[in-house]
Amino acid sequence: MLFERLFDDTLAQSSYLLGCQSTGIAIVVDPNRDVDKYLRAAEREHLTIAFVTETHIHADFVSGARDLVRRSGAKLLLSAEGGDDWQYRFAESDGARLLRHGDRVDVGQVHLEVRHTPGHTPEHICFVVTDLATNDRPLGMLSGDFLFVGDVGRPDLLERAAGAAGSMDTLSRTLFGSLRALHDLPDYLQIWPGHGAGSACGKALGAMPSSTLGYERLANWAFQLDDEDEFVRQVLAGQPEPPRYFAVMKAMNRDGPPPARVDQHLPELDVAGLKRAIAAGASIVDVRPTAEFAAGHIPGALNLPAGSSLATWAGSLLGYDRQIVLLADNAGHLARARHALTLIGLDRVIGWGGAALRTEWQRDEGPVRTVQQIAMETLATHTGRVVFDVRSRAEWNAGHLPNAVHRFLGDLLERTRNVARDTPIAVHCQGGTRSAIAASLLQAHGFTNVANVVGGYRAWEAAGLPIEHTSPDRSEADA
Secondary structure (H helix, E strand, O other): OEEEEEEEOOOOEEEEEEEEOOOOEEEEEOOOOOOHHHHHHHHHOOOEEEEEEOOOOOOOOOOOHHHHHHHHOOEEEEEOOOOHHHOOOOOOOOOOEEEOOOOEEEEOOEEEEEEEOOOOOOOOEEEEEEEOOOOOOOOEEEEEOOEOOOOEOOOOHHHHOOOOOOHHHHHHHHHHHHHHHHHHOOOOOEEEEOEOOOOOOOOOOOOOOOEEHHHHHHHOHHHOOOOHHHHHHHHHOOOOOOOOOHHHHHHHHHHOOOOOOOOOOOOEOOHHHHHHHHHOOOEEEEOOOHHHHHHOEOOOOEEOOOOOOHHHHHHHHOOOOOOEEEEOOOHHHHHHHHHHHHHOOOOOEEEEEOHHHHHHHHHHOOOOEOOEEEEHHHHHHOOOOEEEEOOOHHHHHHOEOOOOEEOOHHHOOHHHOOOOOOOOEEEEOOOOHHHHHHHHHHHHOOOOOEEEEEOHHHHHHHOOOOOEOOOOOOOHHHO
16 A cells, blocks of 8 residues: 655644555545645655546645546545535536445555544544555554644634634534444554644644554543543633634635636736736735835735744634735745635635835835834833734643733734724734734724734743733723
8 A cells, every 4th residue: 555645734634645556546635725736745655646536625725626626537525425515516517436434445455444433523434444455454544633643633613714613512522422432442552633733623632643542541631531521621622713714715625626726827017917907806915024125015914924824824814815925035936825725715815026026016005014113122111012912722721921901813803903003003923923924903993002012921021020810891981
């Protein structure tokens, strides 16, 4: 059996290529929209992709299963579990084979047994893999978002992101049962999860790419609890706020993800072109590092640095109904940003601009804007600014600055709607990236006196400054 993990660090997401080398056929599990990498991997190993499948309806990226089937001619395999609300609505039109608990998929001498493992989502399935060319005992499990290294898939997303009221408790209890149903599988079974550290599909995912079921039984917190009610309490406690775009992804992947726009030429804009885009309502996204953005940027631009969190914040802060212009001085940053936006279905990128555009803007339109940077020590001795902590609720609860106001970055605009635009504001996060995004967001929406706190909460803590742990969140009126 050939086994290859294909990891995308933008999403902290793993796809898998499994092939039977004696028959030359393969299956791809949980592909994202970057389908060329699966085609290249199969070609490199002299394999034909015969099947494409996924473990569940994804929330954090646009599924690439349909695209890969179109490109490869493979058969699409989809879960038929989960009840009427979470069936794949395009399965029949695409001629998909529907999979149920106990079904078998044979990829030459590689055998995949389907297990229904609901909890993260109702339709979730895993694949227990046996390499019949070497042994008739199971080798590993493609566990999707059911079981991670050190954690389990969060059961709150359908309620918190997709609006399925009342589903959190039910899915938590279902997840508890799904974990207990693994009792017949051996300790040596390898676990190949769908995500790693950095994903919002769990709260404490490990950075190791794989594990064994035996080790998880020893070390994973979810296997240590025999009381169902305590499990429900713990699995729901401290979950990060789901990015806003998750609801869009769930519906898109259920109803039928559209084809990716492949290798489109992106025109470079001059000031006139940028002004036309702005007048038409386009979002202007500057993907340079935060320090470069703070030193000088085109007014109205949102700073989303081209790093591993770009997809998360782009999906939370940009509208799917608006065009996008990317600003970058580095070709690599531009390519990475386009890749990240494509993965989450933000396809309406209409142009880009670089240093030459900023120079032209300064010549024709006036000065660029800057973001004031202040040190935590300065913040400690000057109380004239309203301090917004834009970290997650769990981070806030674990410790925060006295007199700070919690305004999670994903909700920042709606929770500052009634704040006067000339209010002196300082924004901070854990280390500085999220607060830089927050400062640019506030500036782009008319706030005129915004400062970013360098070093964030980490710097405050390192300086030994006072910390509060139990104060409740302050109301909008307090700001």
